[in-house]
Amino acid sequence: MRPGYFDDLYAASDDPWGLARGFYERRKLALLMAALPRERFERAFEPGCALGLVTRQLAERCDEVLAMDVVPRAVELTRQHAADFPGVTVCEGSLPDDLPPGTFDLVVLSEVGYYVADLDALRSAVHGLLRRDAVVVACHWRHSAPDYPQSADVVHAALGVGMYRLARHVEDDFLMDVWTTVPGSVAQREGIVD
16 A cells, blocks of 8 residues: 555545445444354454444444554544443554554454455464454455455455354455354354254
């Protein structure tokens, strides 16, 4: 990405990707939240938080959420949208360069991975943030776009190395994967099956 790319997008609009409008985005967010394999999480990390729409949903299911974005305006918008959730912290930064302190039992990468040129560095950064029994969710647009150095399929193949895939949702428009660091389905965790 050229320097200032994201700043220029936010200078033109507070919602450069149209995340707050339309059924497509609402449906994708609902699918992402439904795919989470636990009802509650202790500590979630969401890089590339944009407007904070995913952040708000995560805050309802997590004790703490650390949201991050490279654009100061996005950080400000997320703080506004998540102001009524005391467990949400929003900071400026980007993966894989700006690693937050501590570890997480949930990392959500929604529409951010294909902007990262070095996927080995991204995978190493994400995996280094995970607790022993953690969940990683990735959701990315599948259509070609000249601004993305990577495709959704390539990003997900890189991120999933060394983890157990719990769920995969594939559509023409987007790809969503849910991985865990420890094997076991939701039914197994709840003792419904062995």
